[in-house]
Amino acid sequence: MIGRSGNDYPFSKLLSYGMTHFGFLWRIVNGIPPLARWVNRRLINRAVERSASRPNPYSTLADYTSWESLTDKTWFGRHLQQPPAPARPLPAVADVVALFDQRLRKPGHSVESEKSTLLFPSFAQWFTDGFLLTDSANRLKTHTNHEIDFSALYGLKKEESECLRLKSERIGERGRLKSRMIGNEEYAPAYFTDDGLTVRPEFKALRSPLHLPPDWPPEKRRTLFAFGGERANATPQTAMLSTLFLREHNRLAGLLETQHPGWDDERVFQTARNTTTVLLIKVVIEEYINHISPYHFHFLADPWSAWSAKWNRPNWCAVEFNLLYRWHSMVPSQIEWTGATVPLHEWVFDNDPLTESGLAGAFVATSRQKANRLGLHNTPDYLLHRTEAPSIQQGRDAQLGSYNEYRVAVGFPRAETFADISSDPKICSELRKLYTEPDNVEFYVGLFAEDPRPNAAIMGLIGRFVALDAFSQALTNPLLSEHVFNEKTFGPEGMKFIECTHTLEDVLRRNIPDAVDVPVGSVTMTQTR
């Protein structure tokens, strides 16, 4: 679907110039709440209206519209209908994968991001793993709920939530998620038995950790947590993020239980969940999206922006959104962690580094290391064939339109030459060799071939899609809707914390032992200069 016409490109450039300059002015705007809310709403509307509002007529089911394509959400949505088969055959997947290979970059092996710490891609991975869920049996299908429902913490289905809950009516236990103390810190329970060999019977309803190798050593298996998300144990960082919100959930449950002695376990749990889910959305927009944005204006998670928006329509994750979030090139091949340097392949499916450093230590360590820069020739060897090859193939399975078709669809001018895509002669020459013409470049490749933008964490086309999909998925959450977003839904306690939370650091400070010190600004997605 083509959104608003693309011929406002000159205005768009001008707006972008204005938004990325005059920092003092934007600080004033942000300092006047009614003005900031108005600007926020206008900018968000502009971002989302780049694409036609849902429902999309097409899904990955078929290239025509049917009741099933409009209602069966086990297929991915799609922004653009699949085009007629391309005129010339696409290059071999292996040759395209080579475009992403870090080892083929000269000189050196990787390029660091100038803006982002490792916390940024860690959060992106963990957050999007909650709803961008490709079925392994058929990459055109998905088992997502299509909502920011915090499945990383609560699971996708009720039976998963149920097994993660303490379910006790005793004071001090109402509404809680199961947890345990390791040292003086709270963590999720172990998923495997102590010998690391079998799943604990109480957690049989959970989806098993995705891509966990069958021969994974028992001593690492036994460090994995019982989490709702099938990827929440992937690295100590994903586990760290789920742990943070597990503690926040239980902390809120404690507050609610005290303030509302008449509430049973169920009501305390549900109200704490309502609040924790909105806290996640606040962090997504106010920390994560603002980190991505090159603008001086600071976006607000203001539900009002969406209440009368024409794009306030039911969520449906698009296959393009799923693909453009494959930011494996941002992951360093060595992780620096409280003194040690660990190669990536030893870093996965092992939560010992998290429990050893403690939650605050883990956040600080993740905020201290620079991320790699998003782009071609920057994906580490360990991830290259695991992730880039299936991503390229998924784009082909879904018969996506070309990179240029997507540029035009969201208001960018068509790339006439390879130099319109990248200023790097090596990239241009490689693209020419594989695709001959700019019009032949695949969506997935074009996304990452672009030049980085000044002060932006990601590139132009990715940025435009992330903005439109993120705002239109986050702000349409039912918890933010006009007649739901109020104290009745969160309790006055929950509402108070929703109002005062803007960053992960805000949440972290409430959930670490008193003795632990977290210097201001030490938990950050943005490199401090």
Place this chain on the structure above:
Amino acid sequence: MIGRSGNDYPFSKLLSYGMTHFGFLWRIVNGIPPLARWVNRRLINRAVERSASRPNPYSTLADYTSWESLTDKTWFGRHLQQPPAPARPLPAVADVVALFDQRLRKPGHSVESEKSTLLFPSFAQWFTDGFLLTDSANRLKTHTNHEIDFSALYGLKKEESECLRLKSERIGERGRLKSRMIGNEEYAPAYFTDDGLTVRPEFKALRSPLHLPPDWPPEKRRTLFAFGGERANATPQTAMLSTLFLREHNRLAGLLETQHPGWDDERVFQTARNTTTVLLIKVVIEEYINHISPYHFHFLADPWSAWSAKWNRPNWCAVEFNLLYRWHSMVPSQIEWTGATVPLHEWVFDNDPLTESGLAGAFVATSRQKANRLGLHNTPDYLLHRTEAPSIQQGRDAQLGSYNEYRVAVGFPRAETFADISSDPKICSELRKLYTEPDNVEFYVGLFAEDPRPNAAIMGLIGRFVALDAFSQALTNPLLSEHVFNEKTFGPEGMKFIECTHTLEDVLRRNIPDAVDVPVGSVTMTQTR
């Protein structure tokens, strides 16, 4: 949830006066398409904005908001939160049922509608049976899809559609629903084997006919059709309506197959289904809602009315909507049918009268008999305990607010005296005896205790809810959405028939043998004077 403030009641009365007078003026408005579309949109918006837009914070799950209450659609939505328990106990259900009993009316046994033919309640029953589906095991739950998805024809689930489809790639058979000829007319296949004893194996996936008595005679069982809707065999009229659209589906499939020789069975089926579903919505608004409405202005099924509406939010059937559609008092206790008069209890689960009269004959017979008037003391004996008692109980199970609370919520003034509810002294005295105060009157009872309005098929509070729920459910159908409602979705053939269809008679004329004559206006929900 309280919608727009109720203090515009004087303006509302004035508007209503204007809309129910000056017929010549409204005919002029309807004759100028751009003006008619604009007025249509304004009136529909006004009707729907009587209530707060979805999502409703509450469902029948619990009296507080949770992720489950916002997402688990196996519970009914609700317009108003359940109030604290009423101050005084409610009267016994049996005493309340007596309020509906036709036999307790003096003099005579029933009152006829001054406006509606039997086609009106027949259509209402058949149409709402497609989505107002109460679970028999728990009346707070539902198995509806919450959409006008034409489940009466296609079933609620894919496996049901599949077993109803011919699924053949042969020309002349692509995209068709299974059917057979009886005489020279097309009907659905038989659901039971010829002996009437067992369900045909090919139809095992269908829901069995709801409330079919286990001891029902085999000679009547064998007349029942294999339909998607669990109530579509309830009477010859419900079967007649499903038969009409089965023929229309197959007729459209034939057209599409001819015009698009490259389309396979699947695409022809899906495209015919898209069109048939929208034809249903056209009839719902342009014939059925216009019959209900006392206005001179003729409502249009114009998708544009909803595209930027703030109330364009996902459908979720409300328990109040479910209850206020119990129009059993409109059903005559004797059915007049092509010469014969049949008592109601012999009229159910028997499609012989339909196949004997033929489809056109059935429509004409149903249009010739007057419906009864909606209201108290008009429900026939046969339906009284089968339907009114469970309805009253369902309202209590859901702990609905009082009749007066609902009046206020949608902008009517609170009834201060019983005379504000009904002008009939007998009804007032009965209500006083049961409820003492107007504030104690139950929602379900108050709905039907009201006076009929001039030239309206239904009463005031029911009418207001029907309008707001019907428009907000019908016009938000994904097939009518901005980027879907076009020739690509229906084919040019489908679009043509969508444009030229306004009534059941329009659809009928395309689907009867050439030799059968249907005089203009002989198929009608409105009595001809």
